[in-house]
Amino acid sequence: MSSVFSFIGELKSFLILWFTQLLSTLGSSMTSFALVLWSYQDRGSALTTALLSVCSYAPYVLVSIFAGALSDRWNKKATMLCCDTFAALCTSTVLLLAASGQLHMWHLYLLNGLTGLMNTVQQPAADVAVTLLTPEKHYQRVSGLRSLSYSLNNMLAPALGTALYTLLGLEWVILFDLATFLLAFCSLLLFIPIPQGPKPERTESLLRSTQAGLRYLGENRGILDLILFLAAINLTASMFNAALPALALTRPWGGENVLGLVQSVSGVSMLGGSIAASLLPAPKSRVRVICNTLLLAMSTENFILALGRDLSLWCVGAALGWVGIPIMNANLDALFRSRIPVDIQGRVYAARNSFQFFTIPVGYLLGGFLVDQVFEPLAAALGPDSLWAALFGTGKGAGAAGLFLAMGFLGVATCLLFRRDKRIWALECQG
Missing domain, CATH: 1.20.1250.20 (MFS general substrate transporter like domains)
Known part of the structure; x- marks a missing residue:
């Protein structure tokens, strides 16, 4: 106590x-x-x-x-x-x-x-x-x-x-x-009461002050590469969000209630992960936690939603896909706060917003386009006797299921690629 x-x-x-x-x-x-x-x-x-x-x-x-x-x-x-x-x-x-x-x-x-x-x-x-x-x-x-x-x-x-x-x-x-x-x-x-903290030089122009955040990222490639890692993950995640209704609402076992239940399970799973992140002690390797939790998310839910034909399986996939995200966010946040000097954090965080989040609207547009113009027409053209039908079923939603499988491979490949980035791992060695 x-x-x-x-x-x-x-x-x-x-x-x-x-x-x-x-x-x-x-x-x-x-x-x-x-x-x-x-x-x-x-x-x-x-x-x-x-x-x-x-x-x-x-x-x-x-x-x-x-x-x-x-x-x-x-x-x-x-x-x-x-x-x-x-x-x-x-x-x-x-x-x-x-x-x-x-x-x-x-x-x-x-x-x-x-x-x-x-x-x-x-x-x-x-x-x-x-x-x-x-x-x-x-x-x-x-x-x-x-x-x-x-x-x-x-x-x-x-x-x-x-x-x-x-x-x-x-x-x-x-x-x-x-x-x-x-x-x-x-x-x-x-x-x-919020302490003011250190200020940048008042003589510094707005443009030069803005460049300071970009310059910091250019000089600290581990931080920049980690941001780009999250940007790549956000691309897949936003494609997921764009395609999820097309999958959940059209499957024979789907519907509005199914979509709502899957999203609720995701929220409950995130709540459990958030509580765990609040109670767990600091790990020995924050980078390892970030990489492992993202790999867990990318290697589970997309594949289960693509190939599973049962609501209970979808709920398991939603739980596995989201339980580690709050833990990842907590360690990412702590890593940034401990590595980026407080007097430049605002400029670096703002630059991070531009680099890390620009892929989200791109992902939404790409996910919707791929469902409507590529995967659904492809599924319809292949017919009921194809390997596609054996894997994903037939009818509306079969194309979206194929996209989820492709997103699963894309997400896993992204995690494995950035996991090999030595500059990200070097963050563990910095004081």
């Missing part, structure tokens, strides 16, 4: 920030999910609805590098407060438009783009704030707690957002979002 009290005492400010941001993020995710439901009911177009996410995500790829340079210059607490306030104003605008019956899709595209822009600045500031609030000996557990909040958000936001939207309407979902924002804002403003 004394160690627990000591842990709480040393991380009091972080724990307040973590819990209130968890609630605020849950509220924001519920609003995002409710807006997806509203937009689909309004337009009935999957593409129109998907553009909401595109507008929110595009700033990460386009301006993250510059946002990190600004984040390192500015006061972290003030940056977080201002960005969160701006995002709340955008959400309030949606509330007013919805209540007056004047809400249109172009409003949401514009407001999502502005909110995404603010998040691009806010995220690196928040990442550095966590470092400033956390003693190095607690990096592992803090990273596990952040993974836990991500898992809880993935589990609860769709269910709570749907329930509140169905029972009371979009306006009440947004009101809940604004209430959680107010709680997080007041907690950060009044109860969480």
Whole structure:
């Protein structure tokens, strides 16, 4: 018990920030999910609805590098407060438009783009704030707690957002979002002192400051190669997300309930992995943990979903595919925090966002294209007596199953290729 009290005492400010941001993020995710439901009911177009996410995500790829340079210059607490306030104003605008019956899709595209822009600045500031609030000996557990909040958000936001939207309407979902924002804002403003940390030279231009993050990655190839490893994994993972509905909804044993159950099992599995990441001691080799957990994910779920013809097998695949991801994230986060100097973390994290996440929209587009234009037509052309039919069955969804098998091999090959990268393993030898 004394160690627990000591842990709480040393991380009091972080724990307040973590819990209130968890609630605020849950509220924001519920609003995002409710807006997806509203937009689909309004337009009935999957593409129109998907553009909401595109507008929110595009700033990460386009301006993250510059946002990190600004984040390192500015006061972290003030940056977080201002960005969160701006995002709340955008959400309030949606509330007013919805209540007056004047809400249109172009409003949401514009407001999502502005909110995404603010998040691009806010995220690196928040990442550095966590470092400033956390003693190095607690990096592992803090990273596990952040993974836990991500898992809880993935589990609860769709269910709570749907329930509140169905029972009371979009306006009440947004009101809940604004209430959680107010709680997080007041907690950060009044109860969480964040050290400023070292600042870059004020005489340094914005362009030169931006280049510093890129230069750091160029000079520290182990960090850069690890980021590129995650970018390659994100390509496969986003193809997976794009193709999963085409597989789960069309198989003879599939349907909406099956898709929901598989995703729920993934969320529960991530929750278990997050708890494990919070409780496990720091490993001797973080690089080995990162490589092994990603290999586990890539070598299980894709193959089981492709070849399995039973819901219970799919659930096992979902559990195996996602249980190690929070552990991987916790060790990756701890490795970055311990290796990257705090005075440049914002710029490096922002550069990481651009390099690591640009493959996600590419993967979504590629996954959808391959299902619709390549694998489904191929499966239909080969016929019921082919080896393809013996492996994946016939009818709609057989092509998507073939794509999942191909993604399984792609994911495993990616893991084995980067596992041989000596520059990544050299990170274990750095002090």
